[in-house]
Amino acid sequence: MKNLFTILICFLITNNFNAQERYITKHGTISFFSHSPVEDIEAINSQVLSIIDKENGNIAISILMKSFMFEKSLMQEHFNENYIESDKFPKATFTGKILNINNLENKNSVLIEGDMTIHGISNKIEIEADIEINKNDISLKGKFPIVVSDYDIKIPSVVKNNIAKTIEVSFLLNHKKYN
Amino acid sequence: MSKKKILIFLVLSIIIVTSLFIYKEYNKPHINVAKATPKIVINSQQILKEYQENENKANTKYLDQIVQISGKVSKLEATNDNRIIITLKNDDKSAISTVICHLTSEENNKLKKLKEGQNIIVKGICTGYLMDIILIRCVLVKI
Structure with a gap:
């Protein structure tokens, strides 16, 4: 899976190089928020890699799980060691398509369809995002929920009340034209 | 009587020490990269x-x-x-x-x-x- 993704990224970057329709960010932000009666947990990752091919709307996003920064180091430790198992699954990826990217007609929201892989498990998802397309940049912004059990992430019963069953994920990706 | 007091004292101390340990562990700071020796x-x-x-x-x-x-x-x-x-x-x-x-x-x-x-x-x-x-x-x- 990981190799497939690397190939896809190389393909996205090198293929059709003259078209000049690739947009990329290496410093996108993805954060997640878990609310529970016991505590709120938030983590931010500002090293998100995302590439858009504007010609067909293809998008590939990749993040490192170890890059999530938590307020408390204990939360970060539990997240990496017990829940996400980031030594075994160091990355999460999304590959999909921004629908109708070239026929937006003044609309500023788009639907993105694709496969999300977290903790070694892939699921088809649909995300609504705000989009802004300029000559040299494309920005995507939005929020979507993730059900923890969909990705086979096991939460021990002792801390069951500390972690929400559905996590809210926010993203802000400011792509720049790649040249 | 005094035996009972000692017992209560012991139980209370254990509770306090355990809570302190949990509290400290929960609020454990992030590693200070500036001070740490690189591996x-x-x-x-x-x-x-x-x-x-x-x-x-x-x-x-x-x-x-x-x-x-x-x-x-x-x-x-x-x-x-x-x-x-x-x-x-x-x-x-x-x-x-x-x-x-x-x-x-x-x-x-x-x-x-x-x-x-x-x-x-x-x-x-x-x-x-x-x-x-x-x-x-x-x-x-x-x-």
Whole structure:
């Protein structure tokens, strides 16, 4: 899976190089928020890699799980060691398509369809995002929920009340034209 | 009577010590990269070579470790919340991979001293490899 993704990224970057329709960010932000009666947990990752091919709307996003920064180091430790198992699954990826990217007609929201892989498990998802397309940049912004059990992430019963069953994920990706 | 008192005292002390331990553990601070000794000292070209040859093998060596890297600044940028991002140059011009270092906000005051093309030494925690090697919580060791 990981190799497939690397190939896809190389393909996205090198293929059709003259078209000049690739947009990329290496410093996108993805954060997640878990609310529970016991505590709120938030983590931010500002090293998100995302590439858009504007010609067909293809998008590939990749993040490192170890890059999530938590307020408390204990939360970060539990997240990496017990829940996400980031030594075994160091990355999460999304590959999909921004629908109708070239026929937006003044609309500023788009639907993105694709496969999300977290903790070694892939699921088809649909995300609504705000989009802004300029000559040299494309920005995507939005929020979507993730059900923890969909990705086979096991939460021990002792801390069951500390972690929400559905996590809210926010993203802000400011792509720049790649040249 | 006095035996009972001792028992109560013992139980209370155990409860207090345990709570203190849990509290301390829960509020354990993040590792202070500035003060920590780096586990590995290397230059940007060497670590890039290792990651390009075998990402999994390199991960077992570098992931989550405090790594001190020397290299040449190729790009200076800022995050959405205004922290410095330094990209270290890859001498292999055909390669697209670089080393990306995200500095802590405490390093913001050193921005004026930083220039593209300059040789620096930076210390941070390696979180892995996407298109580039990524280091977070970085501090500048030598400008």
